[in-house]
Every structure is written in structure tokens, then in C-alpha cells.
Amino acid sequence: MAVYTAVDDAALEVFLADYDIGELLSAKGIAEGVENSNYLLRTTGGIFILTLYEQRVAVEDLPFFLGLLAHCAAKGFKAPEPVARRDGALLSTLCGRSAAIVTFLDGISTRRPSPTHCAEVGRGLAELHLATVDFPLRRANALGIDAWAPLFAASAEDADGVIPGMRAMVDEELTMLTECWPRTLPDGVIHADLFPDNVFFIGRALSGFIDFYFACNELLAYDIAICLNAWCFEDDGAFNVTKARALTLGYAARRPLSTAEVTALPILARGAALRFCLTRLHDWLRVPKNALVTPKDPAPYFERLRFHQRVRSPAEYGIELQD
Amino acid sequence: MAVYTAVDDAALEVFLADYDIGELLSAKGIAEGVENSNYLLRTTGGIFILTLYEQRVAVEDLPFFLGLLAHCAAKGFKAPEPVARRDGALLSTLCGRSAAIVTFLDGISTRRPSPTHCAEVGRGLAELHLATVDFPLRRANALGIDAWAPLFAASAEDADGVIPGMRAMVDEELTMLTECWPRTLPDGVIHADLFPDNVFFIGRALSGFIDFYFACNELLAYDIAICLNAWCFEDDGAFNVTKARALTLGYAARRPLSTAEVTALPILARGAALRFCLTRLHDWLRVPKNALVTPKDPAPYFERLRFHQRVRSPAEYGIELQD
Known part of the structure; x- marks a missing residue:
């Protein structure tokens, strides 16, 4: 159960100004993952996940993780795709934490695999x-x-x-x-x-x-x-x-x-x-x-x-x- | 911070069969409200909020709350609108709890009101x-x-x-x-x-x-x-x-x-x-x-x-x- 960092609406507005993903319509903290804080963003451009990296993820590993997701997307492998800022960076900062936006991946996990x-x-x-x-x-x-x-x-x-x-x-x-x-x-x-x-x-x-x-x-x-x-x-x-x-x-x-x-x-x-x-x-x-x-x-x-x-x-x- | 009840994908599928809201694409527990468990549902028909009513909400009050939201929607007042089941009921049951689906309301709350x-x-x-x-x-x-x-x-x-x-x-x-x-x-x-x-x-x-x-x-x-x-x-x-x-x-x-x-x-x-x-x-x-x-x-x-x-x-x- 996540959402450790509460993101202020004003801070979020400043953060999103670096991205070209449309006007913000909604931001909900979601209970996904136990390592990071995750928000589901809805904008006029679509649906996205905003992740704030908490202490259990090493900042120096983030280029590997985000680069891997971008590589998967380029190959057509289905996974969240990092959204670059206007300046091309996949990684940004919000509320004193490293943060990134990825595309929303539809689907539901199963508790009883067949x-x-x-x-x-x-x-x-x-x-x-x-x-x-x-x-x-x-x-x-x-x-x-x-x-x-x-x-x-x-x-x-x-x-x-x-x-x-x-x-x-x-x-x-x-x-x-x-x-x-x-x-x-x-x-x-x-x-x-x-x-x-x-x-x-x-x-x-x-x-x-x-x-x-x-x-x-x-x-x-x-x-x-x-x-x-x-x-x-x-x-x-x-x-x-x-x-x-x-x-x-x-x-x-x-x-x-x-x-x-x-x-x-x-x-x-x-x-x-x-x-x-x-x-x-x-x-x-x-x-x-x-x-x-x-x-x-x-x-x-x-x-x-x-x-x-x-x-x-x-x-x-x-x-x-x-x- | 909510999501007290973990909803099984199989139980959710059975529950949603009573509704006419399209095919389920995603279900995320969201951190909204402290009284109930809330899931953001994405279906081929749109975006919805599924609420499971936990013990702090009295079941006998639910017709008032859901009826009020339906009344507001009919009057054009902006609030989540209850989605009726195929049989017309606004209230249903999931994981042993009273549950309802409402439409998703765009917008963001402010922490520093002007x-x-x-x-x-x-x-x-x-x-x-x-x-x-x-x-x-x-x-x-x-x-x-x-x-x-x-x-x-x-x-x-x-x-x-x-x-x-x-x-x-x-x-x-x-x-x-x-x-x-x-x-x-x-x-x-x-x-x-x-x-x-x-x-x-x-x-x-x-x-x-x-x-x-x-x-x-x-x-x-x-x-x-x-x-x-x-x-x-x-x-x-x-x-x-x-x-x-x-x-x-x-x-x-x-x-x-x-x-x-x-x-x-x-x-x-x-x-x-x-x-x-x-x-x-x-x-x-x-x-x-x-x-x-x-x-x-x-x-x-x-x-x-x-x-x-x-x-x-x-x-x-x-x-x-x-x-």
C-alpha cells in the first residue's frame, strides 16, 4: 500500500509545466507497489502514472529502470512507457524526491492464476x-x-x-x-x-x-x-x-x-x-x-x-x- | 488513506456482470476518503469509482446518500453520479460489503485555498x-x-x-x-x-x-x-x-x-x-x-x-x- 508522499496541488502544477501532456484534470494517490508513491494523473492528453521514488529505490538505478521501460516501448513490449519532459529528460524532481511520469497500462492483476x-x-x-x-x-x-x-x-x-x-x-x-x-x-x-x-x-x-x-x-x-x-x-x-x-x-x-x-x-x-x-x-x-x-x-x-x-x-x- | 478491502479480480468480474458499463480494463485502489475502500475502474465505457462501504458508514443511510447524488446529477449539480445496475438498483454487494459505482468526477482538491x-x-x-x-x-x-x-x-x-x-x-x-x-x-x-x-x-x-x-x-x-x-x-x-x-x-x-x-x-x-x-x-x-x-x-x-x-x-x- 503506497502513497507515502502527499503532493500539493501547487507543487504538482509547477512540476507538470515541464511536460507536454495537456491540462491536469485529476490526480489520485493509488495503492500500488510498496516501494514508491504513485499517483494516477488524468489530463486532457490521457491517463498517466506519476511515481515519486522513496528511499528503497536507489537514485543511481533510475536511469537503468526508466531506460529499460523506454527500450521495451520502442520494441513494442507492453509495459508503462516513460514520458519525457519538454527538455527530453525522463527523470524529474517533485517534493524533494526523484519522480517520473509513465503512460498508464490497462489491465488487472489476477489473484488466482489459471x-x-x-x-x-x-x-x-x-x-x-x-x-x-x-x-x-x-x-x-x-x-x-x-x-x-x-x-x-x-x-x-x-x-x-x-x-x-x-x-x-x-x-x-x-x-x-x-x-x-x-x-x-x-x-x-x-x-x-x-x-x-x-x-x-x-x-x-x-x-x-x-x-x-x-x-x-x-x-x-x-x-x-x-x-x-x-x-x-x-x-x-x-x-x-x-x-x-x-x-x-x-x-x-x-x-x-x-x-x-x-x-x-x-x-x-x-x-x-x-x-x-x-x-x-x-x-x-x-x-x-x-x-x-x-x-x-x-x-x-x-x-x-x-x-x-x-x-x-x-x-x-x-x-x-x-x- | 483508504483501501481496506482487497477485491479479488474474479469477485470483481462477477460483481460487474450486473452493470452495463463495458468491459473492465483496469482497477486501482485509490487513497481517497478514510471511511471506505475506493477503486478507480476503467472500462471500455469510461472511468468510474467503485466504493465498498466499511463499518463507519451505516448501511441504512446508503439510500439517502446515493439518492442524494442521483438527485444532484438530475439537477445538474456537479458531483459523482451513481450508476444503476441492470436491474435499476444503485446499491449492490461485493466482498461481503455494500458497494456502489459512481461516475468519475474530474478535478483536484487544493491544499492552499485562495x-x-x-x-x-x-x-x-x-x-x-x-x-x-x-x-x-x-x-x-x-x-x-x-x-x-x-x-x-x-x-x-x-x-x-x-x-x-x-x-x-x-x-x-x-x-x-x-x-x-x-x-x-x-x-x-x-x-x-x-x-x-x-x-x-x-x-x-x-x-x-x-x-x-x-x-x-x-x-x-x-x-x-x-x-x-x-x-x-x-x-x-x-x-x-x-x-x-x-x-x-x-x-x-x-x-x-x-x-x-x-x-x-x-x-x-x-x-x-x-x-x-x-x-x-x-x-x-x-x-x-x-x-x-x-x-x-x-x-x-x-x-x-x-x-x-x-x-x-x-x-x-x-x-x-x-x-
Whole structure:
């Protein structure tokens, strides 16, 4: 739930004078994303989203994020498109914060993905990976495998109090992942946070992706592994192989996977489950009093990690090795 | 900051099947109002606001509120217009709550009203009072003069801890108001909560009023008294007579005030200041831990009450008796 910064109508008027988007008709704070303040603007020129970047987004990363969205738009990939100021800048300042305007993307996120939704997400993810092949900027994955051990070190002492047995299991997992991580798979720009909240549909058809603030250069198949975790487990924790098959086949239909990528899926899925388990554990142990945002429970991702540990073949994700 | 109820995309689809507003393109939770959950809907038919009524709005009052908005729309008064379901009902149910759809009203609220804004608000308020003369439903003012003593009784013991000297002063004020309240002035439907948040402008021109959930049958001039409190004091507590003159003259240009109404303004303004001071005191003393909404400080309205106590003539509000 966002809107941390209240924007004064007079300040907004001054800010918008730098843009050529028509006369302002309406500005509503919207509850989207948890990192930034977002306003839906209606002008005589259309509908837009105004984002004020709060402290969790590093200002130095904004050219990468906004450049990536502009690149996607130029390639016809459906995502919010940055609107340049009259002077050409994509980034501006409002209420002492970095701020940008993007076009409004129609669509609704789904809380109960069907296999059809999963197939659409897989297809869209492959298209994102293809559309960004020639994106020139780079951003390291700040939450990639090398970050997991230090991240866990800060919470390890309290881990067993949250989930009994967690500390030893995560320590073992980190050792295994460090040894076996497939660092030579094809890489490129990944979304890295493609949860159902960040995918819009109109009816059953994908209308686009939003919230690229974790996007980075990383193994492309790791993005699929994140989606397997985010889209293919039921509320009761059960893995749904029909959804996983739809997702992986949807992806592979647009960007065929190499044997090495398919073979690596179980270990990548373990890594992805661990990454979300660790960041949630970190936030869970550091909830500020009077927090506006309820932290997410790390336990479901710990259970997903256990599931992936038992997987013996990528066929269990519904994808067969072609050869 | 609202959005208390998270609406599932599947539930929304079922709900919207009862309406003839086109295909759903987008639904965003918006931070508007503190009483209800609000979503901005975009469909192939236009833009709408979906409201889910949370516990602070009494279900039995909804026909009055929605009927009033429909009546205003029929009279050409600018406010959100309820959208009927295919079966004609203005009220429906979603996620176990009463829910309604209204049209989207363009405009932006101002945080720093100018005299021009105040003149527009006065004019609009008079037009609301005229447009609702023949509205057939009635709703008593649950926060009218007869409610103030019982409301204060529940907080009186703690009042001096919030504002030293408050208890004795409010007791005296309640005695005086009960004796002197001008109960025979012209009455009708009032907005009763016309703060700057609830008034939209496009540029300098009024575009309409929103949030009618305190509307009720009451002395019409009491609505002006509320606006004098809500629009005509500066952040430092100083009364701005230029704004008050603009507001009262803007009103009187559309609906001339009787001598009795003008004469009563100082006492009505005391009552209005006390009403907001008392409800804020009540909420201030009962903040739930982990509250999402910061309660408003009663002190500024206590200071406004002191100001009105020193007023000797309606001329101090910028309005002269005509005769």
C-alpha cells in the first residue's frame, strides 16, 4: 500500500509545466507497489502514472529502470512507457524526491492464476528477454546468489525462532548452491520480481508487465525459476504441475530453452525460493512498530524450497528435455 | 488513506456482470476518503469509482446518500453520479460489503485555498442547497447540536490532558449553545463535511463536490459555518477575512441570506468549531495501536472556537447585514 508522499496541488502544477501532456484534470494517490508513491494523473492528453521514488529505490538505478521501460516501448513490449519532459529528460524532481511520469497500462492483476494465465506469463517473459537483448545499460543483481549468504548472516541467529530447523537447512543449501550454481547459462535483462501483482491481463490475455524495480542482468532461466515459485503453487502449498507446464511451454514457444537451461531449472528454482525466503525473513525480523505494510511470511517460501529439494528432474516442472 | 478491502479480480468480474458499463480494463485502489475502500475502474465505457462501504458508514443511510447524488446529477449539480445496475438498483454487494459505482468526477482538491477558491466553494454550496430543496428523503444530523454533550461526556475526563482548560470551557460553551442555538433558521440538505479535500477544481474553477457521507437535514447556514472553519483559517491559525468575505458573498450571490441567518453566523461558527473539536478529541483519545490513519489534532479547532467566541458581529466574517 503506497502513497507515502502527499503532493500539493501547487507543487504538482509547477512540476507538470515541464511536460507536454495537456491540462491536469485529476490526480489520485493509488495503492500500488510498496516501494514508491504513485499517483494516477488524468489530463486532457490521457491517463498517466506519476511515481515519486522513496528511499528503497536507489537514485543511481533510475536511469537503468526508466531506460529499460523506454527500450521495451520502442520494441513494442507492453509495459508503462516513460514520458519525457519538454527538455527530453525522463527523470524529474517533485517534493524533494526523484519522480517520473509513465503512460498508464490497462489491465488487472489476477489473484488466482489459471494455466491460461501461466501460459501468457511464460510467453510474455520470453518476449521481455528477447526485447531486451540489445538494451545497452547494465545493472548487477543486488539480490543474486552472492548476496544470499551475507543476507542470511544478518538473520541467522533468529532464524530458528521463526522456522525451527531453518538455520542448518539454509546453511547447507547455501553451500550446495554456491558449488553448483550454473553461472554460464545465457544471461540478459530479467524482471526478477514477476509475481502476479506485477502482471496485468485484460480478460484472459496478457496486457503487460509493471514494476521493473528489481530488473537486472542475470541468468535468463532464473526469471523462469522465480515465476515457477510465484505462479505455480496453490494457497495450500501444493505445486501445480499443469500451471508449471503451461508457463514453461509458453516461454519455450517464444524462446527455446537450451538443454543446459532445462537441466538447471531445479537448482534455479531452489535459488529463487531461497532468495524470497531470505528477504522475507530479513523484513519479518525487522518490522518497524506502527508499520504501514504487513511483512510477508517467509514460511511459504521455505516450504517451496523443500519442494524443489525433492525434485529429481525438470520433467517434474512439466518440461521435457528435447533431443 | 483508504483501501481496506482487497477485491479479488474474479469477485470483481462477477460483481460487474450486473452493470452495463463495458468491459473492465483496469482497477486501482485509490487513497481517497478514510471511511471506505475506493477503486478507480476503467472500462471500455469510461472511468468510474467503485466504493465498498466499511463499518463507519451505516448501511441504512446508503439510500439517502446515493439518492442524494442521483438527485444532484438530475439537477445538474456537479458531483459523482451513481450508476444503476441492470436491474435499476444503485446499491449492490461485493466482498461481503455494500458497494456502489459512481461516475468519475474530474478535478483536484487544493491544499492552499485562495479567495477565488473560497468564492467558488460558497457559490457551489448555495447551488447544492438550492438543488436539494425538493429531495424527498431525510436524514437526521447524527453529529448535530444534540449529539455534542453526550459525545463530550465520553471524553471529558481526559480533555484537560489533551488541552489544559478544555473541560470547563467546553462545558460552558455547550450550555450557551444549547440555550442560544437558532433552531428556526431555514433548513434543508447540507453537505456537513465540506473541507478542501472534498472539493475539486480544474484550474481555478469549481468542478464539483465529493464525499457526501455526512450529508443530512440541518440548518443551511450551518454548512456555511463549517466552511468558514474549514476554508478561512491559515496554517498558523490566523483567520483570513478576505477568504471569508469571498466565501459568504459567493454563497449569498446564489442564495441570499436572511437577516436571521447572517446574525446567527457567529454562533453557528462556534458550534461548527466545537463539533470538529469534539469528534477529533474523541478519535484522538481512542487511536488504535498500529492505526493506519493518523488522528487529527483537536487543538486547531479549539483555537478556532476561541476565535469565534471573540467575534462580536457577522461583519467580522466579511458579510454585512443588508437592510
